Each structure stands twice: as structure tokens, then as C-alpha cells.
Amino acid sequence: MYKPLTVNDEIIVLIKEYLDRECLGENVREEASRKLKRYLIRTDDGSYTLPSKKLSGKSETMHTIHGAITEAYEKFVKPSQLENRDNIKVLDICSGLGYNSAALIDHIKAENILIHMIEASPEVICAGVLVPSPIPAHRIVKRAYEEWLLENGLARFQMISTEIPDNISIELFCEDARQTLPSLPQKYYDAIFLDAFSPPKSPELYTLEFMLELSRVIKDDGILTTYTSAAPVRAAMIEAGFHICEGPKFGRKRGGTIASPKPIGKGLSWDDERMIALTDVGIPYRDPNLEDGREEIIKRRKSERRIVRNANMLPSSYRTPIYLGRELPEKHARRILKNLRRIGIHDTFSKEALYIICPQYPECICGCKSLRLSSSRERILEMRNRLEKVKNGECISCSK
Missing domain, CATH: 3.40.50.150 (Vaccinia Virus protein VP39)
Known part of the structure; x- marks a missing residue:
């Protein structure tokens, strides 16, 4: 059975010991509090946090060290x-x-x-x-x-x-x-x-x-x-x-x-x-039956990202989509253009590029004359829909 991540094992063992002793009739709360202090991490506002178990050799605190x-x-x-x-x-x-x-x-x-x-x-x-x-x-x-x-x-x-x-x-x-x-x-x-x-x-x-x-x-x-x-x-x-x-x-x-x-x-x-709308980084974690473990969920997302990358969505490398409608940095221009052209976008100012990002602008930039969208959710979903149309080679009737 999957066990969610919690605090590190030494803390678990310590607390279990003191809970067992209390259940046997010993009043050990103060002693337990003193022993726990060796694991407490003082944050910047004076409150305390605790470290997690290590995964892949790394631990993280339960709260920010800047103030829990x-x-x-x-x-x-x-x-x-x-x-x-x-x-x-x-x-x-x-x-x-x-x-x-x-x-x-x-x-x-x-x-x-x-x-x-x-x-x-x-x-x-x-x-x-x-x-x-x-x-x-x-x-x-x-x-x-x-x-x-x-x-x-x-x-x-x-x-x-x-x-x-x-x-x-x-x-x-x-x-x-x-x-x-x-x-x-x-x-x-x-x-x-x-x-x-x-x-x-x-x-x-x-x-x-x-x-x-x-x-x-x-x-x-x-x-x-x-x-x-x-x-x-x-x-x-x-x-x-x-x-x-x-x-x-x-x-x-x-x-x-x-x-x-x-x-x-x-x-x-x-x-x-x-980045969310147009690249594989926007592929969510999936857990169809709400019961899978960490490794299985991560593995599933990696597989889904690999499938859609360069096929249905842009790769997240070089933050490719942020350059749509913008000049390319000379250092990565060739790689970014390669990413774009794989799914039918010929350059960052092409009609396809402007069509995809048009929902973000207060006024139409591609000639589609569609209603402006007021929320990130609406814009992300519409840009994703437009990318799909471009990828499928659907006719884009836009004129500037």
C-alpha cells in the first residue's frame, strides 16, 4: 500500500516511542518536546518546521525557511x-x-x-x-x-x-x-x-x-x-x-x-x-483511480510528455513559445526555429504564430477578429486549440 511522504524516519521513530510510553502511563510530553527540538528548524520569523524523508537523497522542509x-x-x-x-x-x-x-x-x-x-x-x-x-x-x-x-x-x-x-x-x-x-x-x-x-x-x-x-x-x-x-x-x-x-x-x-x-x-x-498552453511542460500529472504511487505517476507523465513533444505540442526546451511574435535570441535561434517548424510554424512572425498567440492581445493581431478573452484559463485553452488547428494544417483565414 502506498505511503504518502512525511517527516524523516528518525522523527517518526522518536514520536512513536513517546506515544507508546504515554499509552503505558508515563507522562513524557516535556521529554518528547525536548528531544524533538534537535530536529526542529527555526525559520526567519521564529516559528519552526521539520524536514521530510529523503527521496533520491534529498529532503525538503515542511515550510519555507523564510517564515513558516x-x-x-x-x-x-x-x-x-x-x-x-x-x-x-x-x-x-x-x-x-x-x-x-x-x-x-x-x-x-x-x-x-x-x-x-x-x-x-x-x-x-x-x-x-x-x-x-x-x-x-x-x-x-x-x-x-x-x-x-x-x-x-x-x-x-x-x-x-x-x-x-x-x-x-x-x-x-x-x-x-x-x-x-x-x-x-x-x-x-x-x-x-x-x-x-x-x-x-x-x-x-x-x-x-x-x-x-x-x-x-x-x-x-x-x-x-x-x-x-x-x-x-x-x-x-x-x-x-x-x-x-x-x-x-x-x-x-x-x-x-x-x-x-x-x-x-x-x-x-x-x-x-x-508554456502551459503550448508545450509539454503543461502535461498534468495523472492518477486515474486516485491510488497510484509517486514513481508510477511521475513515470506516466514522462511518457505522455515524450509522446506529445514535437508531435502535438512544442517542446519546453529553450522556452520556445515565448518567442512567438518576438525577435529570436541569436544564441538559440536555430534550435527554436527547428522546434517551431516541426509542427508547422515557419517563423516567429508567421501567420500561424500570430494566430496562435492572438488570444493574449487586447486587440486582434492576426485578422481572426475573435472576441477578446479575459482570463488566463480561457486564453490557455484557446491557444491550445489553435495550436492543434495549426498542427493539423487547418486553413487559417487571417489577414492583417
């Missing part, structure tokens, strides 16, 4: 635009140490807040109880985590004194998020926080099929936030019916992604739209 709790506010809570709503329902996927839900509770003063938290690892839930709280609201999440550990026979003592306010309801699911989602109600959540490890590490939580489930459970005016800007993730969102725009850049070179069933924000950059 600040990231929760800036990349998840604030972009969700929940300030003027009451009776809020939020789905917190890969809730980890509980920072995103804690920031939500602190920032949003709604009449009622319901949070469904999904975390695959009981040891990470325990770590959320043991880690120093970065803000007072985190102790509310700690109490919910502790109650889950007690209810499931993994802990023996109630030691978190903070009460969960009457207007806040927290339910925790400890399992692979792919198992939880199909049981959740349709059009239910005002916001979804998607905070898994990176797509190369946890592709199963970024597939087209997973995004289709998120599209099913989010309200029509709900907002999905994630820290990643990866092209296959954004492509999956678009194919699942989401509109997308770039989120805040906090702690990273690029912004995250904000998605919603309704048009939202100013959209992506033209270059990003083209």
Missing part, C-alpha cells in the same frame, strides 16, 4: 479572501503542524468557522502538539490534535488546557487525502488550503483527478490556494475547471497559485500562459 507561520498568513489565509464571510468552511489538506488553520483562526473573525484538516501521518499530528506554538491560536489546533490522539488511543493524557471556542469546529482526517476527498460533500468549502510537499515529491496530490475532486467540493465562489507555481499543477487546475492567477511570492522566487471556479485576479504572465 508568515507563509501560512501570506500564501494561504489572506489570498482566500474570507474576511467578510460568516459561517466559513475550510478544507486544510496536508495540515501538518497546524499552522495554516491556526493562522486562519487568528486572522478571520467569522461568526462560525468549520475546518476539516487532512494529515496522513499520526506522528506529524503528534509533532503539532509538541512543537512550540508560534501564535496563541495554534493552541486551539493543538487541542484538536490532542483530542484526536486521545480518541484514537494514541495518547493517554489531556495536557493542552486551551479550549476550542464554541464557534470553531475542527474535524481531523488522518489518511491519504485521496481517500478522504470522495466522501466529502459537493460545493461545500469556501476555501481550500493545498499544502502538500512539492509536486516532484508528492505528485499524487497535484494530479488532474485530484483537482477534479477539489473542483467538486469547493463552492462556486470558493478559493483554492497553494504555494506551488508548477506548470503541471496549474495545467491540472485549468483542465479541472479552475480559473487561476499568481499568488504572493513570499519566501520564493515565484508566486504561488490562487484558483477558483469563478474568474479571479489578473491571471498569469503571458510567458506562463504560453
